[in-house]
Amino acid sequence: MPVPARRLPSWAWVTGLTVGAIAGVAVLTVQAEQGPRPTATAARPGPSASASAQPSVAPTESRPAAVPDGSGTGRRIVYSLGERRVWLVDASDSARRTFTVWPGTVAPDPGTYTVGTRTEEATTGSDGVEIEHIVYFAAKSGVNIAFSAAVDGSSPPPAASGVQTGGIRMKTSDSSALWTFGTAGTTVAVVE
Template sequence: MPARIPSWAWVSGLTAGAVAVAAVLAVQAAQGPRPTAPAGHSRPAPSPSASALPSPSASPEPPAPPAVPADSGTGRRIVYALAQKRVWLVDESDKPIRTFPVWPGTVSPDPDSYAISQRVPATTGSDGVEIENILYFAGKSGVFIAFSNAVDGSSPPPAASGAKTGGIRMSKEDGAALWTFGEKGTRVVVVP
C-alpha cells in the first residue's frame, strides 16, 4: 500500500504554489501597460451619492509652493528670503519657475539687490566640502557669499564653532538649475 501524504503537507504545497503564482502575476502586471487618460480630459466629477470622506487610496494634493515675496521687485531675478531659507527663480514675466529650500552659512547678506559677479564651476568650500555651481553675489564681514551645492549632494554639516561661512547650499538638482538660470549679471534680491 502506498504511503499516505499528511494533510499538512498538501496544504503547505498548495499555499506555496499559490504564493508563487501570485508573485508571477504581480511581476507581469507591474511590467504591463498602464491606463492613461487622454490629453485634455479632466477627471470625472464624483457622483452625488459619493461619500464626503476621502477614500483611503486617495492621496492628498501637494501643498502649493510658497509665493514669491511681494517686496522682491519685478522682472527676471533670483530671490533669496533669509527667514524662509528659500530661493525662487523668477522669469521676465514675474512667474516663479522654481523654488527650493537652502542651507545658509553663518554669514548672511544684508537685504538688498545684488548681481551675480562671478561663476566658478567647482572648488573646495571653506568647510572643506567639494562644491560646484558656485555663484558669487555679495560679501560681508570679509566673507564672500555665494550659492553652491555639494558635489556629493549632501547638506552641509553645522559650522565649526566661530567659523565664518558664506556658502548658501542647496540640493544638487537645485544647484544645477540655479547655475543654468544665474548668468553673470543676473539680479539677486535678498529679502528679510
C-alpha cells in the same frame, strides 16, 4: 432533441476581457485620486534655536511658495533669509522654480545684488566640503557669499563655533537650475 450550444468567437472573449480590465483600471484611478496624499514638511528651528543652526534633514517641498512681495520686478533670483528659500523668477514675474536651501553662518543684508563671478569647476568650500556651481553675488565681513552645492549632494555639516561660512547650499538639481538661470549680471534680491 437538445439544441447544440453556440460558442463565442475568441475575438469576442478578448474584447470582453479588455473592456473589463479598462473599466477596472478606471475605477481604481478615480479611487486613488480621491484618497489622501502624503505631504512632507521642512523642519524649522524654534525661536530658541541659534542663528547658526542648520536643518538636519534635506530641504523638502511641501507646497509651492509665492514670490515674496517687495522682491522687485523682472527676471531675478530671490533669496528669503527667513524662509531659507530661493525663487528663480522670469521676466513676467512668474516663479519658474523654487526650493529650500541651507544658509551659511554669514547672511547677506537684505537688498539687491548682481551675480558676479561664477565657478563651475569643483573647489573646496570654507567648510572643507567639495562644492560646484558656485554663483557669487555678495560679500560681508570679508566673507564671500555664494550659492553652491556639495559635489556629493550632501547637506553641509553644522559650522564649528566661530567659523564663518558664506555658502548658501542647495540640492544638486536645484544648483544646476540656478547655475543655468543665474548668469553674470543677473539680479539677486535678498529679502527678510
